[in-house]
Amino acid sequence: MSKIIGIDLGTTFSAIAELDDLGNPEMLSDPENNNRITRSAVYIGRDKAIVGDKAVDAAVTNRNSTVFEVKSQMENNVVWSKKDGEWIEQDAKKTSKGYTPSQISSIILSKLKDYTSGVKKAVVTVPAMFADAARDATLDAAKLAKLDVELINEPTAAVLHYANLPGSSINGRVLIFDLGGGTFDITIANVKGKKVDVITSVGDKHLGGRRFDEEIINLIDKKYKKAKGKGLVKPLEDESLFTIAERIKKILSTKDKASEIIEGPKGPQKIDISRSEFENSIDTYIEKIKMLMEEALESKDLKANNISQTLLVGGSTRMPIINKVITKIMKKAPVKGVNVDEAVACGAAIYAGLQNKGNLNSAQKKSLSNVELNDVCNYYLGTLAIIYDKERDMGIQINDIVIPRDTKLPCSITKTYTVVSDGQKGIDCSVTQSEGEEKDKEFVNILSNEILDLSKNAKAGDPIEVTYSYDNSGKIHCIFEDKKSKKKHEISLKPAGAKDLKELKENLDFDIE
Amino acid sequence: MEGIVIWIVIIAGWWVIKSIFSSAFGGGGSLSNADRQELYDKLKLQLKVSEEIPPKERGLPDQKCLAVKVKGLFGHPTENKTKIFLTIHDNTELGDDEFGPPVLSAHPSFAEKNNRVFSLTTVWETSSDTYFPDWYNLIYIPKELILAPYKGRRNLKFNFTACDTDAEVHHSAHDDLEKIKYSASTIYKFTSKEIGYLEEFKNRDKVEDLTINLAMNMAASDGHLDQKELNVIKDWAKSLTLELDEDKASEKKKHFAKLIKETYKIAQTKKASISKLVSEFNDKASKSQKYLAIELMLNVASSDSKLAKEEEQFVNKIAKSIGIDLQTFKEMKNKVIANVDKIDFAEKPSEASFGITDDMDDAEKRKILRKEYTKWNGQTNHKDPKKKKRAKEMVKIIADLRKQYSH
């Protein structure tokens, strides 16, 4: 019987959990060091790859061969060049040698799946606001790691876990605050027993612990320069400084001050950083966090007192300032005493159980019998249409929303449009996606753009019916139908991994340690 | 986008149309011819127009509309169907019996097919004695929907006709007057705030010149007028000549070349009186011409792949003084911001460019900045790397700005 596995493929840390015989998620640890969370760092040697703390160590002497934060590159068309030690943008004209984000991620996945044996299927988590391209790349990584994978949004997984904790007191409308190493997500959900209904998710894909480490490095650099008259050399490229900065950051989560000896071009220097200095240095990020919280509430017409609990997910929620901000906005402190590093992987394992009911033993089945999850569409899906703009007094092309964001999945929505002019030859069947409610074509991603030919006698005003359906697995099906001629054009979109295995595999042949 | 609203219109329900003899008089077969004549006189078709806020159940926005009401007999005398039309004419310079130039409609659902002339038509099942016993609200027309031929106070003639079902109206004129069975009209005094479409036609050359002049001054506002900026203006001028016949086009091209040269000199010295230019432009240009001018200026501003502070201030000022919708303007500007390579970081977008003014309190400012943040944060997933990068920068600029209002 295949195992029921959930994987949190994080920006800075990754984790894997398995559903045990009784149907409870259980963290698996690295047999080598018993760690339940694994650094998402990858060292690429000549014929072997190393994942985890040892890769971080390798980075100190071999920065160019070590990749950090591959997750933040999943949406980009880039490769990691060992020669340059950085991500190189790929375009049609120029392709550089190197490793794609999918390949690097697949190495992490392969490492994790070897914490136990016989893993063939898994649920992998992604940030709620992950772009389609990034989801595709994650599925490609899974393919390479020989895993049959389904995706779930991280905050959704976390709330599923919290709702399933034995004796859980989580109930009512909750806000999940997920601040990890690289990304920040907020999800609001309704929890009733073990039933979870997601209401909305918002997020920032470039906000997390690693950014805070950078600010500490900037502080260190400034202080070093002040003391010694000369600053550090390319401090933001020095991984050993990141290690120190992270250490300082963690100390500042419990103490008011942290000190470290810093080696620089003018010799060692003791540097002190206070908590308030650190908090001031990250105030722009904190402002973003406040805005997203307010936005999440307001977009659903909610006030702080409509939320019963705030749940924390992600290592960076251990910073005291986060507690302060949450308490101020929510007028109530967040729920304490839960394991913020493990919730996502555990929730993913529970979701894997839900997706594989046929594979469960009777105890597992019983344990999951009342669990239910309803998710929402995280984007606006629309189509391009012509409208008369009264204000500008001219006809313009706009993006018209068909499925609004936060619509409960699965869903199917039909809208009727009309042919613009007599004798019109065809209809532009475009499917668009946007995070905001955009009218302007410039600000949406066009997922597909095809033509439906109209019959010869098309007349202005003839109805065109547009139906979009969106299922739980993220599959989008769109039908554009000319009601007069009954001609249809259908478009199917599904994040499925963009590339084929052979192409993916190129120059990837490692032992993984 | 406030500028775009689709108006949904409901046309007469059946229940209000009554048959004279069956309901009003309980079987009318017994009336004498003289009585009948008197009755028909009383039932004469009438029309009236007044300003009203539509009742809730019509599902229209809560704002003043022109309520067009009819009363009296209109059922086709021999057929069991009646086609009705409503047309609107500008009769300011004409007698009440005449028909002046039609008004245009700002929305296709109120326009004739294939043109923009205002028209409303529908076919009703009727009998020869179908009438509206009381004033019936035929339709509510949102005022901004009516585009008069001239600016200012106009006498609009509303004309309602009940006709044969094969009757047609083109440019507000009936093809065959014989097909009209009943008609009624009324005059309504209407104030048109915008330049009318006939004036637009008359003013076109002047407005084009003024637009070019403004664009030249905008290009020079950051201290230098470079070739790329000049090219955008030249291309725009050229596009105006494309649909003209050859002679006219070459004449116009010559004119533009001369104009650009002249304005170039003046713009360089920064001696042009911008306020005079703007006020003349404001007087003569129609709404759509105003937006086209703003669009040109924004294109000029971004042609050197960066948006300089002076340029931004220049367009902001003009947009404000010509009274276009500031929300629409902001959206047009966002598009430019998303596409330029560089925002001068020494000259970050100011609070004013996000629509923040001094009289707002901190909570209002925070809200506006949060909305802007949400907008740009959504763009950080854009497939176009340039737009994505710009969005990330904007997000940071906005969060930085907002900090100072957050306690």
Ligand SMILES: Nc1ncnc2c1ncn2[C@@H]1O[C@H](COP(=O)(O)OP(=O)(O)O)[C@@H](O)[C@H]1O
């Ligand atoms: N005590 C702490 N104080 C501040 N930050 C912490 C603490 N513990 C962990 N972190 C930070 O949390 C981040 C990792 O969180 P995690 O949820 O594992 O992220 P991800 O899943 O995105 O990798 C790192 O940036 C780490 O430095």
